[in-house]
């Protein structure tokens with residue numbers, strides 16, 4: 069029986085309503101308990117204590133991430149650290165290697181990361197990398213929106229069969245839910261085309277709006293822990309905020325099977341753009357935040373920009389081609405048969421560039437205008453808007469108006485005319501930071517019911533102790549504290565001490581098994597799917613599902629059909 073007692077810390081545990089109270093945390097056998105008898109004692113000495121961080125959207129594992137590493141040896145040369153007794157060799161900044169990913173997150177006090185875009189056919193690769201990523205618990209959401217099976221059922225309006233297919237493919241990939249990336253558009257990109265929300269696909273006779281609505285309805289046929297996870301059409305283009313608002317409306321009125329929103333539009337910074345071209349590009353963060361403040365069917369994460377060099381990578385193939393045209397830097401692109409695609413391009417967000425500077429303001433502006441922080445999660449869409457190790461910078465900016473003003477004064481002056489960040493004087497407190505970095509993402513993902521994002525009895529013994537007092541207001545000190553914890557505890561084991569990784573246990577993979585009940589419908593779906601494998605796939609159906617050996621530490625969540 070292994071026991072830990074964390075004393076004298078100021079605890080921020082928003083799910084349990086604890087706002088910086090001096091409180092003991094007891095852990096036995098990896099779980100939070102009421103009391104302990106003969107524990108190892110950790111004296112937090114007046115520091116800030118939070119549940120382990122939960123990242124809702126970060127591209128850390130799988131085919132395109134590994135392609136990014138191979139594609140950018142110059143990035144790999146950054147952040148190199150030799151191996152230690154505990155740690156394997158580290159490398160990479162925006163595309164760190166698997167080991168580095170685990171260590172850096174743990175140092176920031178994070179213990180769970182969601183990989184938000186798993187091509188179903190390449191699911192094994194994602195799981196193989198999860199095995200290599202130390203410390204973190206993880207999960208991955210399969211891409212189901214540019215899938216030929218999905219198109220067929222959207223076209224025929226058969227939501228039941230679509231739900232049956234979701235049940236099959238989420239289980240087959242050991243995935244966590246339903247991801248959409250540029251619905252219909254990624255498929256159209258196979259023919260060098262793209263679509264908006266209401267354009268009818270020449271090949272499939274469906275629109276993106278129909279795909280989004282159908283997948284939301286089919287997802288809600290089950291008690292899925294998470295809503296659909298949506299990267300809409302028209303990412304990263306001037307004036308796209310109108311389509312963003314129209315897209316939010318698409319799932320209005322869909323009934324949630326659980327107490328959570330029905331749609332999670334992701335990295336919304338990239339979708340909050342006004343203007344008619346790059347010349348009059350402006351922030352529409354206000355319109356986006358106002359909509360979300362009024363409409364509870366939507367939660368979002370930020371995709372906030374970190375100034376500097378990064379690697380963009382997305383299943384949104386046409387977007388990556390556009391970035392390649394803009395930057396003239398290298399570009400790679402891929403099609404995943406019948407299912408999805410992807411592209412990669414390096415990118416530099418420069419404070420000298422008016423567009424990048426305005427982009428930088430947007431994620432912050434959305435955050436500062438959001439009223440219900442339980443529907444907001446802090447992300448950089450790692451590595452698209454910047455690497456995840458930029459989170460401490462974002463935290464310090466949200467907590468300090470002074471720091472924001474300093475950066476605004478340094479970057480392109482267009483930010484004063486075409487963004488409304490400068491007048492906003494809201495400053496987040498530590499409780500609000502704890503909401504958007506662990507409590508809210510855990511709830512939006514439904515993980516709070518499975519031990520994540522809080523410190524109530526029965527929760528996982530995942531704890532971060534930050535080396536600041538609750539009164540700290542110095543942005544630099546806040547940033548440093550969130551970069552390297554005093555102590556990170558994962559599953560009751562101390563993994564980081566004084567900013568050094570001292571243990572690297574293996575993490576668990578969470579996945580959902582949606583249980584479709586109607587046998588006749590399921591059989592009908594299977595025979596449709598067999599035909600797809602027979603006629604089009606280059607693999608057989610029998611070889612497709614991910615075997616149990618790919619998830620050595622599974623955590624299975626059964627999702628019954630909604631009553």
Ligand SMILES: [Zn+2]
Pocket residue numbers: 125127184185334335449452
């Ligand atoms: Zn993403």
